[in-house]
Amino acid sequence: QKEVEQDPGPLSVPEGAIVSLNCTYSNSAFQYFMWYRQYSRKGPELLMYTYSSGNKEDGRFTAQVDKSSKYISLFIRDSQPSDSATYLCAMNSDQGAQKLVFGQGTRLTINP
Amino acid sequence: GAGVSQTPSNKVTEKGKYVELRCDPISGHTALYWYRQSLGQGPEFLIYFQGTGAADDSGLPNDRFFAVRPEGSVSTLKIQRTERGDSAVYLCASSLTGDYTEAFFGQGTRLTVV
Numbered sequence: 432q433k434e435v436e437q438d439p440g441p442l443s444v445p446e447g448a449i450v451s452l453n454c455t456y457s458n459s460a461f462q463y464f465m466w467y468r469q470y471s472r473k474g475p476e477l478l479m480y481t482y483s484s485g486n487k488e489d490g491r492f493t494a495q496v497d498k499s500s501k502y503i504s505l506f507i508r509d510s511q512p513s514d515s516a517t518y519l520c521a522m523n524s525d526q527g528a529q530k531l532v533f534g535q536g537t538r539l540t541i542n543p
Numbered sequence: 544g545a546g547v548s549q550t551p552s553n554k555v556t557e558k559g560k561y562v563e564l565r566c567d568p569i570s571g572h573t574a575l576y577w578y579r580q581s582l583g584q585g586p587e588f589l590i591y592f593q594g595t596g597a598a599d600d601s602g603l604p605n606d607r608f609f610a611v612r613p614e615g616s617v618s619t620l621k622i623q624r625t626e627r628g629d630s631a632v633y634l635c636a637s638s639l640t641g642d643y644t645e646a647f648f649g650q651g652t653r654l655t656v657v
Contacts, residue, residue, distance in 0.1 A: 439583065465643065474547070474634055474648030475586065519585050523643070529576065529599050531643060533585030 434458050437520055437534030446543050450507040454520035454534045457501065461522040461532075464496050466505045469517045469536065478518075479505065510541045547649035549635050555655045556625055564620040564652045568637030575618050576646070577610055578634040586634055592618060593641060625656045 437454045444450055452466075463482055467475035479494040481487045481503075487494045493506040503522075507514055520534040548567040556562050568575050573594055578586035588602040595615045603609070607625075612618040622629055632653050638646035 435585075437585070463643070472650065472653075474636070474650050476648070477644065477646070480644045521585070529574070529591040529641060529643075530588040530602065531578075531586075533587070535583070536585050 432457065433535075434532050435520060435522065435534045438537055439535050441538040441540060443540045443542060444510060446510060446512060446541055448510050448541075450510050450514070450539060450541075452505040452507075452518050452520075452537050452539070454503050455501055456503070456522060456532075458522075458524070458532075459498075459501070460524040463523050464494070464503050465521045465531070466492075466494055467519040467521060467533075469519060471516075475519055512541045512543050515540045547635055547637050547647050549633075549649040549652050551652060552650065553653045553655075555657060558625060558627060558656055560625055562622050562625055562654065564622075564633050564654070566618045566620070566635030566637075566649060568616065568618070568635070569647060570616075572637035572639050573615065574638045574641040574646070575612060576636045576638075577618070577620050578636070578648075580632045580634055580651070582631070589620070589633075622654075625654075627656045630654055630656045 435456045466479040469475045481494045484498045491508045495504040517536040517538050519536045521531045550565045575592040577589040580586040591599040592612045607623045610620045632651040634651045636646045636648040
C-alpha cells in the first residue's frame with residue numbers, strides 16, 4: 432500500500448463548479464501538506480501549503496487537513512478552464528525532511 | 544536564469560547506454576532535488592543536495608544511478624546501463640534554504656529507453 436493515496440480521475444466538471452480533490456495517507460508523522468498543480472509537460476508548481484491540521488484559503492483555493500482521519504482536501508471555487516491540469520498532493524514529516532511523498536495526481540478538466 | 548532549467552528536454556537512448564541529465568538551478572539556491580515521474584504517477588524522490596554534498600540519496604533505485612553537484616550549482620544525474628524501466632520524466636527542483644515552500648521545479652527531462 433502506498434503512503435499517499437489519490438484518486439487519479441479523470442475528473443471533468445463544468446466551468447463555475449466547485450471542485451473537491453482529496454488524498455489519504457498512512458504515515459502519522461506527516462506534518463506538512465502541499466498541493467501542486469502540473470500542466471501537461473511542465474514541472475509541478477506549488478499552490479497551497481498547510482502545516483498540521485486546519486484550513487487555509489488563498490483566493491479561489493481552500494486546503495483542508497484532518498490529521499485525525501489522515502485526509503487532506505483541496506477545494507477550487509468558481510472553476511475556470513485554465514484550472515484544467517493534474518493536481519498532486521504531497522507531504523513530508525518535518526521542516527528538515529527533504530523527501531516529499533507525492534500522491535498519484537488527479538487529472539482535472541474544466542469544460543467551458 | 545529566471546527558473547530551473549533542465550537539459551535536454553527529451554532524450555531517447557538505447558537500452559544499455561549511458562545518459563547524463565543536467566539541471567541548472569535558480570542562481571543562489573543551495574538546495575537541489577531530483578525526482579522521477581513515471582507516466583500517470585506522482586514524482587518520486589531520488590536525491591537531495593545541500594551545496595555540493597548529497598545530503599540524502601535514499602531514493603536512488605540502484606547503483607546504476609548517480610548524481611553530482613561539484614560546484615554547488617549545476618547538477619548532473621547519471622544513469623548507467625539504461626533499462627526500459629528507467630523511462631520517465633526526471634524533474635529537478637531547487638530552493639534557497641531547503642524549505643519546500645520556496646522550491647521551484649524545472650520542466651523535466653523526458654527520458655525514453657528503447
